[in-house]
Amino acid sequence: MAVYSSITELIGNTPIIDVSQLSPNPDVRILGKLEGNNPAGSVKDRIARQMIDEAEADGTLKPGSIVIEPSSGNTGIAMAMICRLRGYTLKIVLPENVSIERRQLLEVFGAEIILSPGAEGSNGAVRRAQALSEEHPEWVFLYQYGNEANPRAHYETTGPEILADVPDITHFVAGLGTSGTLMGVGTYLREHRPEVQILAVEPPAGELVEGLRNLDDGYIPPVFEKWGGLELLDGKRIVRPRESLEWTRRLVAEAGVFAGISSGAALAGAAKVAARIETGTIVFIICDGGWKYLSTGAYTDDLDAAEAKAESIIYF
Incomplete structure (x- = not known):
């Protein structure tokens, strides 16, 4: 083996x-x-690795970068695992009504959780992350919904x-x-x-x-x-x-x-x-x-x- x-x-x-x-x-x-x-437990491991790899390759991610991402769990968990390994600080905007296991695993991997209203669902988390990224242009917003590394991971x-x-x-x-x-x-x-x-x-x-x-x-x-x-x-x-x-x-x-x-x-x-x-x-x-x-x-x-x-x- x-x-x-x-x-x-x-x-x-x-x-x-x-x-x-x-x-x-x-x-x-x-x-x-x-x-x-997959090691972090879901199909989203693939896109998390691809988005982070591509952002490192093009210089978007640098040592010590702060990353923000909306997620209802799986993408956030996968990103948290990889960010922890590579030395990035990860902030996840998470609807407040996700299952408790999701929050716990994000915390295990060291992600900071920013809660968004549960009634707004995943779309509310997206809007909150977009607003925060505009307020903090120094943060890296990989944005799984618009990042072509997402489908590219599955294509490849x-x-x-x-x-x-x-x-x-x-x-x-x-x-x-x-x-x-x-x-x-x-x-x-x-x-x-x-x-x-x-x-x-x-x-x-x-x-x-x-x-x-x-x-x-x-x-x-x-x-x-x-x-x-x-x-x-x-x-x-x-x-x-x-x-x-x-x-x-x-x-x-x-x-x-x-x-x-x-x-x-x-x-x-x-x-x-x-x-x-x-x-x-x-x-x-x-x-x-x-x-x-x-x-x-x-x-x-x-x-x-x-x-x-x-x-x-x-x-x-």
């Missing part, structure tokens, strides 16, 4: 698990890419990994959050296998589903526009809060995969795709593990109670 010089070298090259027992169509395989196996790593491991892929399904995963993987697959369908999972307008956003709610991530999102996507699948919880529970109960709620939402979207096609191989993203959500009751509470909590707790 190889010996690595830094924990960041372990980012990427995540395994793929066959969860076809959850497919509503026996002729359609469903495969999940286990991004919770996640996409090639998926195609190498699943050459017979017919559909790629991922949640629409910052849109970096969809844009990067989708662009890579479109260039190398144009017949592969690229599909987004999003909640109904005005409803909260962990880790996802509906573009009709008023905020379109700049990277979605820069990478031609409307032209790239072949379609969308709508997933409601209850469905995301139900499929998250099925993922652990029937496949033994303990994942975060956005993974259940992506799986629900993949199942909807599987139900509409005759044959195929669907790959979806299992964004992170479930341990950061235990305090929410998403896995053990009565389903009605868990769904009600989803209205007040930001899980992603």
Whole structure:
């Protein structure tokens, strides 16, 4: 077994698990890419490393820099890990109603937490970070929603990994959050296998589903526009809060995969795709593990109670 010089070298090259027992169509395989196996625990490890590497390379980040970033958890945690290793001070603007495990891990890695109103969700955290970066131009604002290092990380790593491991892929399904995963993987697959369908999972307008956003709610991530999102996507699948919880529970109960709620939402979207096609191989993203959500009751509470909590707790 190889010996690595830094924990960041372990980012990427995540395994793929066959969860076809959850497919509503026996002729359609469903495969999940286990991004919770990244060292800081999520798919966001990839973009955190890419954004920081590129900012160091172009001189934006210098020794002792202060970095500010809005996050509801995963990107912040990954950035906190890397900033701690490289000597940067990180300030994370975090909605006040995220799960307690998110705050705790940010604190473990030494990030300073700046709370934003929970009612404003992730969009409120973005606005607060933008305002703070204007007030403090000496701080470095990498801005995952507009930084092309975000989709580029997936274009250079996640996409090639998926195609190498699943050459017979017919559909790629991922949640629409910052849109970096969809844009990067989708662009890579479109260039190398144009017949592969690229599909987004999003909640109904005005409803909260962990880790996802509906573009009709008023905020379109700049990277979605820069990478031609409307032209790239072949379609969308709508997933409601209850469905995301139900499929998250099925993922652990029937496949033994303990994942975060956005993974259940992506799986629900993949199942909807599987139900509409005759044959195929669907790959979806299992964004992170479930341990950061235990305090929410998403896995053990009565389903009605868990769904009600989803209205007040930001899980992603």
